[in-house]
Amino acid sequence: MYNKLFSKIVDSSIWLEPTPTRIVWLMFIAVMNEDGFVQFASVANVAHRARITDEEAEQAIKILESPDPNSADEDNDGRRIEKVPGGWMILNAHKYRDLVTREMVREQTRIRVARKRLKDKGVTLCNATVTPRNAKVTPSDTDTDTKKEGANGSRPQSVEDWLKELEADKTYQGIDVRREYGKMLNWCKLRSKKPTQRRFINWLNNAEKTLPAQHAARSDYKRNYAPPAREPTQEEIANARRIAHEETARFKEQFK
Numbered sequence: 001m002y003n004k005l006f007s008k009i010v011d012s013s014i015w016l017e018p019t020p021t022r023i024v025w026l027m028f029i030a031v032m033n034e035d036g037f038v039q040f041a042s043v044a045n046v047a048h049r050a051r052i053t054d055e056e057a058e059q060a061i062k063i064l065e066s067p068d069p070n071s072a073d074e075d076n077d078g079r080r081i082e083k084v085p086g087g088w089m090i091l092n093a094h095k096y097r098d099l100v101t102r103e104m105v106r107e108q109t110r111i112r113v114a115r116k117r118l119k120d121k122g123v124t125l126c127n128a129t130v131t132p133r134n135a136k137v138t139p140s141d142t143d144t145d146t147k148k149e150g151a152n153g154s155r156p157q158s159v160e161d162w163l164k165e166l167e168a169d170k171t172y173q174g175i176d177v178r179r180e181y182g183k184m185l186n187w188c189k190l191r192s193k194k195p196t197q198r199r200f201i202n203w204l205n206n207a208e209k210t211l212p213a214q215h216a217a218r219s220d221y222k223r224n225y226a227p228p229a230r231e232p233t234q235e236e237i238a239n240a241r242r243i244a245h246e247e248t249a250r251f252k253e254q255f256k
Contacts, residue, residue: 003029006096013070014080020056021063028064028081028090036093039086061088162197166204175207 005026009015014025027050028038040046047057061081068078073092081088166177184203188195232240 003032005029012072013068013078016070017063018056018059020050020052021060023050023052024057024060025064025080028088032090032093036090037084037086038081038088038090040088041086172204175204177204180204180207 014022017025024046027046031049032038040049043057043061044054046061047054050057050060052060064080065082066079067076068080071078073095075095076082076091079091081090163177163181166172180203181200184200185195187193188199193199
């Protein structure tokens, strides 16, 4: 649970009270829920959480429950808390929570109007930031047209010069650098990614190099193959048959 603490508390009458009373009041603001309810079973629990004695806690509760003629808040005669079952209620919690809500609405409206004015001037939100009302603005925050210079005063390298360096790099020989850069830009656009130099270097490292064209056929391809065997003559065929018959007859005689 987040509860806002207004800076004007240091100018209020509560700041004139003893230190234990201020501690208890700040603790109540910190632990109250959205309805202003502070859950403590007893004064002893308040003393334990505030790290003060029981007597100091009892005196602080008494002061916070009593009217305060010096309070700037006329509601409830300046009383700050009221005892309820299970704890205490901070009486002006709703009043100050409404103030916080209105302040947040005003701040959001101011930021929305500032963004609209920047958009009307043609300034994109990626290079222009709407700062909070009390933030300190340096010249670098407002000068969106001036490019940042390096430590030695040099200007950043242009995309064209950078692509030329990549084309001259032997590491990427065989790769159409500009074609790959266009593909990367389209990829980033479809996926709402930022086309950084690091991303493109990774892209190039994964790109396939264009291989030289391979000839489908060569006029001298036959030199790598043995010539086809010649056809046997009729005499050679008859001689082979005779040898086969003789071997068959020999085997038959052997196994009788």
